[in-house]
Amino acid sequence: MNNKQDLEKKWQERWKSNLSFNASKKPDKKKPKYYVLEMFPYPSGNIHMGHVRNYTLGDVVARYKKANGYNVLHPMGWDSFGLPAENAAKENNIHPSEWTNKNVNTMKEQLKSMGLSYDWSREVSTCDPQYYKFEQKMFIDFFQKGLAYKKESWVNWDPVEKTVLANEQVIDGKGWRSNAVVEKKLLNQWFLKMTHYAEDLLETIESLTNWPDRVKLMQNNWIGKSLGANISFKIIEKDEKIEVFTTRPDTLFGASFIALAPSHPISLNLSKNNSTIKNFIDECNKNSTSEAIIEKNEKKGIYTNLNVVHPFDEGIKIPVYIANFVLMEYGTGAIFGCPAHDQRDLEFAINYKLPVLPVVKPKNYIKSDYKITDTAFTDDGVIINSSFLNGLNVTDAKKRAIEELERMNSGKSSTTWRLRDWGISRQRYWGCPIPIIKCNYCGDIPVPTEELPVELPYDINLDSPGNPLDAHPNWKFVKCPKCNKSAERETDTFDTFFESSWYFIRFTDPDIDIPFSKSIANYWMPVDQYIGGVEHAVLHLLYSRFFTRALKDCGYLSISEPFKGLMTQGMVCHQTFKSGDGKWVFPHEVEKKNNKFYHTVNGNEVFSGRVEKMSKSKRNVVDPLSIVNKYGSDTARIFMVSDSPPERDMEWSNAGVEGSYKFLNRILRIVNETQKPKKLINLDLVDNKNTVIKKIHQSIKDVTDGIESFRFNVCIAKLYELTNMISKLDSKTDFETSLKFYGLEILAQLISPFAPHHAEEIWSLMGHKILICDTDWPKFDKRFLSVEQISIGVQINGKLRGNISYNKNAEKEEIQELALSLSSVKNRLGGEKPKKVIIVPERIVNIVV
RNA sequence: GCGAGCGUGGCGGAAUCGGUAGACGCACUGGACUUAAAAUCCAGAGAAAGGUAACUUUCGUGGGAGUUCAAGUCUCCCCGCUCGCACCA
Known part of the structure; x- marks a missing residue:
C-alpha cells in the first residue's frame, strides 16, 4: 500500500456507499438520458492496457455527461463464451466455466481498482444460463419468422x-x-438471414452522423451493393447454360474466358467422370476458407473442354475454366473474364495465354493501336472493338448492353450483395446451445419455451476428438416435443458474436425475467456513445445492427439502430526488445545505461526493436496492475489520454507515465500551498480584461469542447497550461487569493473526468463537503473570452515576414497600413508598390509582389 | 489480393474553416536549492549557415508532382506502417 492507493481507495469507497454511479431503475423524467458503453471484455485472465485505454475513454464521457445533468447509464459485463476457455481447459485441465469465472473475478477487481464509474449492479456474464436463455428464445423467434x-x-x-x-x-x-x-x-x-436487411443496413449508414466516416465506409463496402447484370451463356457441347453475374456488361466483347467456382454445380458435375478436374477441385478444397488467403494465392484454373457462345455474336467461342479465385458465395458463382479491364482476369489470362482484347480506351488516347500489357484499364473511357457499343462511355454502354441482353432474352439487370447471411453454428462446447431438436419425422423442432434454457452439461470430455456436445453420452438424446419419438438435440453452439449482439439492451434492465422490458429498452436505447477497438468496425457492429432489426421485427423493442455514436480507439503499442540470441524480452527487464539497453537479470546487452502493438507473444506488455500499484490509477488514466488522440495508436512510455504522475502531484502540492480566501470571488466584480480570469474561462471552453469532440489529449494540454498559470499566481491580496482559489476549483472540476480520485481529494482539501462527481460542470462566461488585441502574421508572397497587432475593431485599411509600415516589409518592397494585398481579418495579411 | 486508415522536431503530439507550423508534455542543456543525490523551482531550445551579440538568411509536416495570393490541411502518383476480410474476440 502506498498513499496513492489509500487516496484512491478512500474515494472509491465513498462513491460506492453513495451509489454515485447507479443509473435510475426507472426512466427519469426530469433528466435527459445518456447511455455510455465500452465494448465488454472477453475474460482472458487479466486486464491489459487496451482495456485501460478503452475504459478510461468511456469513463471520461460518463463522468462528463453526469456533470452535465444527464441520467447516465454506464454498465459493464463479460463476453464470457469463447474458444480460449476451451483451449485453457485442454492445456491446464480446468473446466471452462471455472477458468472463466475465475478470470471474471480477477478482472472485476482490477477494473474496480481503476475507479471507473460503472453501475456494477447491472453486470451481466454471457455464459450464465440466466443470460443465454433469452437468446435461445430469440433464436426460436427468428426461426419462426424465417430469419x-x-x-x-x-x-x-x-x-x-x-x-x-x-x-x-x-x-x-x-x-x-x-x-x-x-x-x-x-x-x-x-x-x-442478414441479407434480408441488406438494403436497410446499407441505407441507414448515412444517418449515423456520430460514427467515424471510415467505419461507415468499411460497412458500406462490406455490404457491397453492386448493380450489374446476370447473363446466360449457352454451352456449345451440351444443352445447358451458365449464368454469370457481372458489374461490367459493357466489356462483354472483351470476354476471353468463363470461370466457374470450384464448388459450382457444373464443376462438381464435371468432376464425376474427369479425374483431372476432380483433382483440381480437391486441390482448391484444401485451401483455407479465408477470403484473404484465397485472394492472395496464385490465380489458377483448369480448362473444362466446354465452350460457350458469345451472346452478341454467335461466331465467338469462349472457353470455360474452373478457377480457384471465383467464390460460390458471391453472385452466381461464375464470371466472365475480361482481362483488359480487370486485374485478376488479366493475371489469369496471362497464365493461360488467353487473348487480351481492350474494349475500353482512355478518353485522351488518340492512336488506334491501344494495347494492354500488364495493367488492366479500369477507368471510364470510350468503348472500342465492341460492335454496337462502340463510341459510348462506360455508363451508357452498360445500359445499352443490358437493354440488348434483355431484348434477346439472354440476360437482365441484377443487383448482387457482397454481404452474406451470418453462419452461427459452431461445433464447440463453450457457447450457447442452439435450442433445436432434430427429429427424423418432424424435422427441426424448437425446444418448447418452458424447457428453456437448454443448459450446457457440466461433465464434458474436451480431450476426445470431435464436437464435445455430440460426444457426450446422453445430453443430446431427447424426445421430440411434437411426436414424442426419440430425437436428438442440435449439438452445435452459437457463434459468440450472438451474445455480443444484444448485451447492450440487456444492460437496460438486467434483473427482469424477460430479455428486457420494452419500455425501459425504448427509454435507454440507443447507446448514445459506444467505444471500442477499430477491429470491430465491421463484424460486431454489423451483427448488432442486424440483430436489433431482427429483435424489432419480432416485437422486442421499437428501435433499429443500436449505436447512435461510435468512437473507435487505436491500439496501445510499446517498444519491443530482443536479447542477443533473438528472444523477446519483457520491457520491465530492461534498463538503459549510456544509450544502450541491458537485461536487469543477467546484465547482457539487449536490442530495441520496433514499436508494436502490445502482445504477449512479443512480450512488449506492461501490466496495468503494476502501474496502478506504483503510481495509482489516475496516473494511468491521465497518461492514457494525454499523449495521443483516442482514435490513433498510442505508444506506452515509462517517461510519459512519470510525467503524468508528477503532474498530479504538482496539483496536489499547489492546493496544499494555497490558503483559503476570506471571501469567495464575485465574478460580477472582476474586470473582463483580467488575464487570469480570461485564462480560466478559456480553459473551461477548451476542455469542454475537447471532451465533446474526443480530443482528450488537447484537454490535458490545456489543463497543463491552466496549472502552469495558476502555479505562478501571487496571493498577496485578498482578491488574488480568491482568484487563485477559484482557478483551482475550476481546475479540479475540469480534471475530474480524467483523474477523478485526485479531483475529489483536492475538492475536499479546499473545504467542500459534497463530492465533486455530484457537482455541475463549470460554465464559461462569454464576457471573459473576448479578445481585444489581435495579433496576426504578415506574409510576402506567402512567406512570413513579420507580425502586427491591432484592436479588433480596426478597419481593413488600418490593418493594411500597419502591415505595409513594418520595416521588414518596407525593406523587401524597396519602395515598390505591392501587386495585391490580401487581408483576412484575424488571420493573415499576405502581400503579393 | 481487396476494403479502410495513418505518416509533422530526438520522441508523443498541437494547428476545429486552406491563413503566424511545432501548443502541451517527455527527453535534453544551463541555473537555483542540497554536503550530495532525488524531488522541486526558474530559464533555453525545429534544422542548417552566418554573426561577440540582439539577430539575419535558407530549409522544413514520408517522397514526387499539381491547384492557390497562401497547402501539414485540397487533387494525382509513389513509398512505409496499421486494421479488417465473414469460425479469435
Missing part, C-alpha cells in the same frame, strides 16, 4: 482432431495443434 435457416457451408476441417478449426487456428494450411493438412468440409449449419 434463421439451415444450409450447407464450408468449414476448415482438421482430419486428425476431427474438429472444425477457426481461421486463426489454421497456420500455413495446417492445424495448429495436430499439424495435419487442413481440408475443407461441407457441414449443415444454421444461418441468420
